[in-house]
Amino acid sequence: MFRNQKDVETILSALGEQLEDLLNEPIEILVCGGSALNVLGLIQRTTEDVDILAYVMRNKEGKISIVKAEPLTPELNEAAKRVARDFNLPERWLNPGPASAVDLGLPEGLMERVITRKFGKKLIVHLLDRYDQIHFKLYAVVDQGAGKHLDDLLALKPTPDEIEHAACWSMTHDVSEGFKGSLKILLNHMGFNNVAERL
Numbered sequence: 697m698f699r700n701q702k703d704v705e706t707i708l709s710a711l712g713e714q715l716e717d718l719l720n721e722p723i724e725i726l727v728c729g730g731s732a733l734n735v736l737g738l739i740q741r742t743t744e745d746v747d748i749l750a751y752v753m754r755n756k757e758g759k760i761s762i763v764k765a766e767p768l769t770p771e772l773n774e775a776a777k778r779v780a781r782d783f784n785l786p787e788r789w790l791n792p793g794p795a796s797a798v799d800l801g802l803p804e805g806l807m808e809r810v811i812t813r814k815f816g817k818k819l820i821v822h823l824l825d826r827y828d829q830i831h832f833k834l835y836a837v838v839d840q841g842a843g844k845h846l847d848d849l850l851a852l853k854p855t856p857d858e859i860e861h862a863a864c865w866s867m868t869h870d871v872s873e874g875f876k877g878s879l880k881i882l883l884n885h886m887g888f889n890n891v892a893e894r895l
Contacts (some may be wrong), residue, residue, distance in 0.1 A: 698743050701734045705815075707779060708735075708746070711790070712816030714775035723772060724752035724820040725765065726810070728794055728832050730848070732823040736811060739851050741844070748792050752807070752822055760807055766795040794832065800869045803831045803861075830854045835866035838879050850886070859883065860891045867895070 698704045715723065730743030748765040755761070768776065768790070776790040810822040824832065830852050836845040854862065863879055876895065883892040 698731060698734065700740050700742075701737060704731045704734045704743070704746070707783060707785070707789075708813075708815045708819065708821060710779045710782065711775055712814075712819035714778045715771065715818040716816055718771040718775055719818045722818045722820050723769065724754075724822060725772075726750040726752055726762065726822045726824070728824040728829065730844070733829060733848060735813065735821075736823055736825070738826055738829070739848055741847075744786070745788065745793070746790050747794050748790065749794050749802075749824070750798050752820075762798060762802065762807070764795045764798040765792040768792060797832070797835075797869065803828050803865055826852055827858060830858050831862040831865050834859065834862040834879075834882075835869055838866065838875060838882055839870065856888055856891055859886070859888050860894065863891060863895060 698707065726749045727746060728749050729745075729747035730739070730741060731746040733739040734741070734743060748768070750765045751763040751769075753761045753763050767773075772790070777787075779785065780787060780789055806824070806828050807822070809825040809827060811825055813821050813823065815821060830849065833845050833849040833852065834854075837849055863883065866879065867876060880892040880895060883889070883895075
């Protein structure tokens with residue numbers, strides 16, 4: 697359980713330290729969810745894990761490609777186990793829970809908006825910024841129900857334009873009429889009636 701920004705940063709620093717023994721080259725990961733929101737100072741709340749969305753790979757020319765973070769690499773998995781042991785964390789404190797989103801496409805321009813932090817010499821963490829977190833949180837509320845995802849979404853205070861972009865993106869990840877209907881109900885509940893009408 698991570699209580700705040702400091703807790704998340706402490707654990708990521710420990711992960712980076714462990715990776716220095718295991719890797720020759722740095723690993724770059726794309727992180728979303730509550731841990732990213734904490735580190736960026738967008739929201740301060742407890743969170744149980746660090747959600748890895750993808751690996752960020754670079755070729756010799758520096759061109760970026762996004763690779764689904766499932767499964768975790770052996771080195772990352774081993775480093776996470778060591779950190780879990782040292783800090784008494786759950787086994788899956790570091791997990792690729794949201795990685796399936798990569799298969800259906802990420803919000804356009806996402807990598808141009810990420811906030812990047814280095815933890816030691818071997819761990820580079822790209823944190824989803826507020827705009828992209830709104831996309832993922834909106835989808836999660838409709839897909840999984842209210843609770844922490846709705847709390848996070850409301851705390852991010854999306855504008856009508858942001859929520860419309862997020863809604864259109866989320867419908868590419870679930871094209872069913874049931875999802876669209878639930879999405880419209882949620883938008884009306886949040887006060888985005890005009891956006892709901894346009895979908």
